[in-house]
Amino acid sequence: MSKPLIGITGRRWPAQWLGEHVPEAMRDLHFDLHFSDYPASVAAAGGVPVELTRDADVAAIIARLDGLVLSGGADVEPSRYGHEPDADLGPTEPQRDDWEFALLREARRIELPVLGICRGAQLANVFFGGTLVQHVERDEGSGHPRWDVDGRTHTHDVNIVAGTTLAGLYASTIGVNSLHHQTLGDIGIDLVVGARASDGVVEAVELPGRDFLGVQWHPELLSKPDPTFQWLVKRATNFQARRR
Secondary structure (H helix, E strand, O other): OOOOEEEEOOEEEEHHHHHHHOOHHHOOOEEEEOOOHHHHHHHHOOOEEEEOOOOOOHHHHHHHOOEEEEOOOOEOOHHHHOOOOOOOOOOEOHHHHHHHHHHHHHHHHOOOOEEEEOHHHHHHHHHOOOOEEOOOOOOOOOOOEOOOOOOOOOOEEEEEOOOOOHHHOOOOEEEEOOEOOOEEOOOOOOOEEEEEEOOOOEEEEEOOOOOEEEEOOOHHHOOOOOHHHHHHHHHHHHHHHHHO
């Protein structure tokens, strides 16, 4: 049996944002952005990473995959969970929201294993009917948005909830990075909390009996192979075997 194929979502930006590195003739074009630590983490865990484009049919993409990573990025559009935008809301990318909601919907239909990271966990919480806290300041609670520190550095601890999938992957308390200025609000239907920061902020959610994990930290920036990516590749391998 071949190694499982793991798809990774990314962002789409105007080429002009690259400034002088893009010739004038190409400034009205767009480029797809994928941070390389995501595929590196999939590969380190034993999977075959593929960076996805939103130009392909969603059902056709999901049909080819054995697992899916919903990566980090811009804030989810607040209207999707019934809120008005706060003054401190960051940039949103509604077209990416549409694409990833469609990917997640199709992934859930065929029970494809999914790992949501940062925005990916937030988007999944909204998908399951939850809400988000649109902004937290660095001096609130454990101090969540730590943009001033290298993302490969642990900036606070999280406590893993006993009896969860995450409890089988990690020790009861682990150090994580913190690159999110939003947090999970109301938890989505059927989701359970897998980890909390010391201030009570939810740091992970999962779907009991289903292959879904969502974490607020960025495991792809920490030591490889990372347990969440190993979990995804293992579950994707099982999915691949069932499909055969």
